[in-house]
Amino acid sequence: MARVSAFAKSLDDAPGKLSVRQRLMDASEQLFAEHGWNAVSIRTIVTAAGVNLAALHYYFGSKEQLLSEIFTxxxxxxxxxxxxxxxxxxxxxxxxxxxxxxxxxxxxxxxxxxxxxxxxxxxxxxxxxxxxxxxxxxxxxxxxxxxxxxxxxxxxxxxxxxxxxxxxxxxxxxxxxxxxxxxxxxxxxxxxxxxxxxxxxxxxxxxxxxxxxxxxxxxxxxxxxxxxxxxxxx
Missing domain, CATH: 1.10.357.10 (Tetracycline Repressor, domain 2)
Structure with missing residues (x-):
């Protein structure tokens, strides 16, 4: 979890701060790339992005749709x-x-x-x-x-x-x-x-x-x- 927390902090330190939606996309892209889509849980994504669980469901609906939007x-x-x-x-x-x-x-x-x-x-x-x-x-x-x-x-x-x-x-x-x-x-x-x-x-x-x-x-x-x-x- 240390690496996830460090990534969340790097998003907080980004110039102008990123939107919640972009934080979710950036964090999940890194996690999916490192571990594979199936191995990453929704909770791991929201922790890395520094947002709550409701935010992911609000912006993307599901982990599959999140991956689809990143890839598109x-x-x-x-x-x-x-x-x-x-x-x-x-x-x-x-x-x-x-x-x-x-x-x-x-x-x-x-x-x-x-x-x-x-x-x-x-x-x-x-x-x-x-x-x-x-x-x-x-x-x-x-x-x-x-x-x-x-x-x-x-x-x-x-x-x-x-x-x-x-x-x-x-x-x-x-x-x-x-x-x-x-x-x-x-x-x-x-x-x-x-x-x-x-x-x-x-x-x-x-x-x-x-x-x-x-x-x-x-x-x-x-x-x-x-x-x-x-x-x-x-």
């Missing part, structure tokens, strides 16, 4: 920036695969250094939600990103007209996994490389991730693997 506020600028960057690409005349990938990845990888996108807390929250099998998490992620992601799937299909749709969708899935792990920046690769490889250096990360993913998208579709029934142990 943070994710909207990311989706809008992706679409803006995509609009600068001529999709009618052999669009550049690399430019499409950059338009999708750059806003996500700059979250940590761009205050419009929430900084490090939202990086951790988004990465955590992406790996949690909760229906709530899936619904919130879908609401925030499905529309813009479908635009990118169509753009990729234009850039790769000979790639079967199923292969395209699988490769998009693998791109998301690569993106989320890079965003999470868990420190593993820095430890292995003595800091030479650092996903936190956005331009370096983009310079390496884009050609890597482009090669994967351009690779020749393999024949469909055959599934063999496993023998039951005797």
């Amino acid at each position: 506020a943070r994710a909207k600028p990311i989706a809008e920036e992706r679409v803006r960057l995509l609009s600068e690409i001529d999709l009618d005349n052999a669009p550049s695969l690399e430019r499409i990938l950059e338009a999708f990845l750059r806003p996500a990888l700059t979250i940590g250094s761009d205050e419009r996108f929430g900084g490090r807390a939202f990086v951790k929250l988004r990465a955590r939600l992406a790996t949690e099998p909760e229906q709530v998490s899936r619904r919130i992620l879908s609401s925030a990103f499905d529309e813009s992601s479908r635009e990118f799937l169509e753009a990729l299909a234009r850039a790769l007209p000979d790639l079967p749709r199923e292969d395209l969708e699988w490769r998009f899935h693998f791109m998301l996994g690569t993106m989320f792990y890079t965003m999470a920046d868990a420190g593993r690769i820095q430890s292995l490389t003595g800091g030479r490889c650092d996903p936190g250096r956005v331009e370096d990360a983009l310079a390496h991730i884009i050609p890597f993913l482009a090669a994967g998208f351009r690779s020749k579709p393999d024949s469909k693997p055959t599934t063999t029934a496993r023998r039951r142990p005797r």
